[in-house]
Amino acid sequence: MVKKILVIDDESDSISFIGTILEDNGYDYISADNGVEGLELTRKEMPDLILLDLIMPEKSGITMFQELKRDPDLSHIPVVVVSGVSQVTGVDFKNFTSKLKAVGENGSDENTFAAPDGFVEKPIDPREMIEVINDILS
Numbered sequence: 001m002v003k004k005i006l007v008i009d010d011e012s013d014s015i016s017f018i019g020t021i022l023e024d025n026g027y028d029y030i031s032a033d034n035g036v037e038g039l040e041l042t043r044k045e046m047p048d049l050i051l052l053d054l055i056m057p058e059k060s061g062i063t064m065f066q067e068l069k070r071d072p073d074l075s076h077i078p079v080v081v082v083s084g085v086s087q088v089t090g091v092d093f094k095n096f097t098s099k100l101k102a103v104g105e106n107g108s109d110e111n112t113f114a115a116p117d118g119f120v121e122k123p124i125d126p127r128e129m130i131e132v133i134n135d136i137l138s
Helices: 012-024 033-044 059-068 085-089 091-107 124-136
Strands: 002-006 030-034 049-052 079-083 118-121
Touching: 002 012, 002 033, 012 030, 012 124, 030 033, 033 049, 033 059, 033 085, 049 124, 059 079, 079 124, 118 124
Parallel strands: 002 030, 002 049, 049 079, 079 118
Antiparallel strands: none
């Protein structure tokens, strides 16, 4: 069965580029251009994975991610952050999220932040993105 991936990004060029990569690698995709629409589509379509930009209008990717992880019907859906936030802030977000994930796996409590399942830096390296997705969905 073909896996369905929800791409949430406010840049239409990014959605088109990511969508082409996904289709070329055997995935179906649907898209939303903000967090509000993304949450609605997640509830309606129940994708196998979400690719989520962080900085968007209406509802940021961070807010949407938190809402997803608090919702018992949606919290099981893996989320990969796709963002240029590391370039903008100078923070190694991939390293930061892997540390958060390790804290969660080592006996987290309610005060521990959920970490995304993966991180892909913009500009996107198609091979890296597909490798991250394949690792999560395998």
